[in-house]
Amino acid sequence: MNTRLFLYGAWCLAILSGFVMAANAGYSPFADGRRAPLRAGGGYYGPTHK
Amino acid sequence: MADPAPDPATKTLACPSCGGTIAIRAAGHTVTLVCHYCSSLIDVANPDARLIAEYHEAAQELAIPLGTRGTLRGTEWEAIGFLQRSEGGIGWSEYLLFNPYAGYAWLITDGRGWSLGRMLTVTPRDAGGAMLLDGERYKPFFAGGSARVDYVLGEFYWRVAVGERVRTADFVRPGFMLSRETNDAEETWTLAELIDPREMGTAFGTDLPPAWPGSGRPPMPHQPSPWAGLVGRAWQFAFVAVLALLVLAPILGRGGTSVSETVTLFPEGSERSATIGPIVLTRAKQPVTIRARSDEVRNQWVDLDYALVDRATQASYEAYDIVEQYEGSDSDGRWSEGNRSTASKIASVPAGTYDLVVDLGAHNWTGASSSYAAGIAPVKVTVTVSPGGVFWSNVWLAALLILLPALRMGWQHIRFEASRSGESDVGGSTSDEDDD
Numbered sequence: 001m002n003t004r005l006f007l008y009g010a011w012c013l014a015i016l017s018g019f020v021m022a023a024n025a026g027y028s029p030f031a032d033g034r035r036a037p038l039r040a041g042g043g044y045y046g047p048t049h050k
Numbered sequence: 051m052a053d054p055a056p057d058p059a060t061k062t063l064a065c066p067s068c069g070g071t072i073a074i075r076a077a078g079h080t081v082t083l084v085c086h087y088c089s090s091l092i093d094v095a096n097p098d099a100r101l102i103a104e105y106h107e108a109a110q111e112l113a114i115p116l117g118t119r120g121t122l123r124g125t126e127w128e129a130i131g132f133l134q135r136s137e138g139g140i141g142w143s144e145y146l147l148f149n150p151y152a153g154y155a156w157l158i159t160d161g162r163g164w165s166l167g168r169m170l171t172v173t174p175r176d177a178g179g180a181m182l183l184d185g186e187r188y189k190p191f192f193a194g195g196s197a198r199v200d201y202v203l204g205e206f207y208w209r210v211a212v213g214e215r216v217r218t219a220d221f222v223r224p225g226f227m228l229s230r231e232t233n234d235a236e237e238t239w240t241l242a243e244l245i246d247p248r249e250m251g252t253a254f255g256t257d258l259p260p261a262w263p264g265s266g267r268p269p270m271p272h273q274p275s276p277w278a279g280l281v282g283r284a285w286q287f288a289f290v291a292v293l294a295l296l297v298l299a300p301i302l303g304r305g306g307t308s309v310s311e312t313v314t315l316f317p318e319g320s321e322r323s324a325t326i327g328p329i330v331l332t333r334a335k336q337p338v339t340i341r342a343r344s345d346e347v348r349n350q351w352v353d354l355d356y357a358l359v360d361r362a363t364q365a366s367y368e369a370y371d372i373v374e375q376y377e378g379s380d381s382d383g384r385w386s387e388g389n390r391s392t393a394s395k396i397a398s399v400p401a402g403t404y405d406l407v408v409d410l411g412a413h414n415w416t417g418a419s420s421s422y423a424a425g426i427a428p429v430k431v432t433v434t435v436s437p438g439g440v441f442w443s444n445v446w447l448a449a450l451l452i453l454l455p456a457l458r459m460g461w462q463h464i465r466f467e468a469s470r471s472g473e474s475d476v477g478g479s480t481s482d483e484d485d486d
Binding site: 002004005008009011012013015016018019020022023024025026027028029030031032033 | 279280283284287288290291294295298299302303333335336337338358367368369370371394395396397398399438440441443444445448451452455456459
């Protein structure tokens with residue numbers, strides 16, 4: 001197998017493994033827990049598209 | 051150390067012009083010889099060497115000095131002649147190689163790499179502009195050229211002369227170039243195979259040519275894309291890996307029993323608090339998904355402060371969410387925005403029995419002009435807590451990381467092929483994309 005292809009296969013496996021480990025631990029860097037999301041507009045409520 | 055025994059095919063003669071001693075390396079086959087001392091052209095077809103044209107020029111320094119031997123494709127070749135040719139101001143070099151048993155071959159270079167050419171004894175078959183040879187298809191690359199001999203040195207099996215012209219056409223497939231040369235007397239075909247520069251270095255001691263794209267020149271017409279065999283396989287790998295992500299995500303995000311409660315509250319009234327539970331988490335670590343929905347909010351928002359509290363340790367995991375919906379009309383017409391249904395996910399919650407404490411507050415939006423004035427009617431909000439959940443942001447991030455290298459390889463391949471085929475004077479038919 002070509003070295004580049006081997007490295008790419010290893011890269012895919014590494015990403016897949018990382019994903020499985022994160023999913024198994026219920027982890028995500030994008031989780032909502034523990035921090036309150038900041039609203040655009042700094043505390044303003046109401047429609048924002050106008 | 052004793053000198054090696056002279057090759058039986060080698061003879062020597064004195065140059066009729068300058069008197070220098072010249073070796074004939076393919077004696078019996080060579081017709082024309084160029085003196086490497088004075089560049090005079092000598093007819094050696096007859097025993098008494100005759101001067102064809104007299105020059106007094108110093109011989110060029112060659113990348114492969116004549117007389118150098120090297121083994122390519124299992125045959126030991128000796129460089130016996132050198133031609134410099136050009137077409138439209140673009141030049142290249144051809145070394146005539148000789149082996150007493152294998153005959154003649156050519157080493158061809160234009161500074162970008164080396165090809166080993168053998169003259170064909172069969173004529174390739176025309177297949178709609180392309181050429182077919184031994185079942186392989188060669189696409190047209192250069193058409194209707196005229197090559198001129200600019201410089202000669204060494205010995206040749208025909209009467210070569212500076213200024214000699216032939217009409218040329220070239221056809222390519224990855225790694226091979228099929229060349230046709232035609233003059234008034236004959237048509238000849240040569241099949242040239244691209245040689246690995248490292249193999250050339252080992253065989254003839256040549257330097258490694260600069261590689262594309264650092265060379266600043268396009269790849270050779272028959273140079274295979276380094277990514278050609280990779281791109282298809284890489285996309286297969288990527289497809290399997292992304293498919294695995296999409297299959298594994300829901301499996302790994304599975305959870306236990308959901309718990310739900312509906313809370314009624316009045317806009318601009320006092321905040322309410324509700325405790326929802328028990329929520330039993332069985333895996334060592336898992337996400338917890340909290341969904342909130344209210345079909346009644348209209349130009350209103352409901353703040354939701356969540357605290358998922360472990361009954362045993364009182365450890366708390368907090369999140370915030372909002373259910374909101376706004377609508378109205380202005381000079382652009384009717385508009386609406388917001389979402390009556392939202393979801394929050396808390397990461398890595400340990401096993402245990404939990405309660406979800408929710409603080410809710412409903413508010414009216416009174417800004418801008420609105421066709422619907424938010425009222426004082428009560429608003430019902432349903433909050434559902436589910437163990438487990440899929441972090442789709444993780445899935446998309448992983449998919450992006452998997453696809454990026456494959457996309458880069460594909461882009462590099464397209465760039466290489468565009469640069470390679472850009473040199474062709476045959477419109478749009480030389481890309482090897484469909485050969486991959």
